[in-house]
């Protein structure tokens with residue numbers, strides 16, 4: 001018997017996305033966003049509160065980057081979700097991380113996060129931001145022998161919004177488009 005719960009976005013896992021933007025004077029800001037997902041082969045949607053410095057920045061520059069946080073930088077990733085560039089222009093500097101300008105969009109690529117998507121702003125909707133992914137880059141060390149991103153090697157972390165925990169990838173338990181084949185009778 002299931003117990004009725006309050007209405008909530010009961011989805012697991014959520015990603016730990018690091019949204020990178022520039023201020024008009026080139027100051028880097030990064031925020032932590034769990035409410036984000038792909039919405040097309042080259043599109044991403046992020047549900048962002050309008051008052052965040054990140055949103056102010058991307059409205060001006062028309063661009064942002066989205067990196068996948070890894071366990072090695074969990075402390076910094078969480079900090080990016082607690083501190084705001086609105087209150088502290090030194091937010092990124094305080095993290096101790098480094099950034100270079102994306103070669104594709106007017107937004108910073110954070111050096112230490114292993115995988116990044118470079119995005120152009122398509123539109124701001126009442127539900128958040130939609131962006132076009134115009135570039136994807138990953139550290140060579142996190143690629144497998146076929147050149148695919150290996151999430152275990154990369155140490156990508158996940159977010160549990162029920163209890164606000166960060167998790168590392170667990171054991172692989174099946175192969176998609178394959179595990180259900182035996183029921184296709």
Ligand SMILES: Cc1cc2nc3c(=O)[nH]c(=O)nc-3n(C[C@H](O)[C@H](O)[C@H](O)COP(=O)(O)O)c2cc1C
Pocket residue numbers: 029030031032033034035036047048049051052053054055078080081082083084085086091159
């Ligand atoms: C785990 C975690 C997930 C978060 N997810 C989101 C999110 O999806 N959308 C959002 O608007 N804020 C989210 N936040 C809050 C922002 O990251 C936070 O308000 C941050 O200070 C905004 O930074 P900025 O003002 O420098 O852009 C999250 C925070 C944490 C710790």
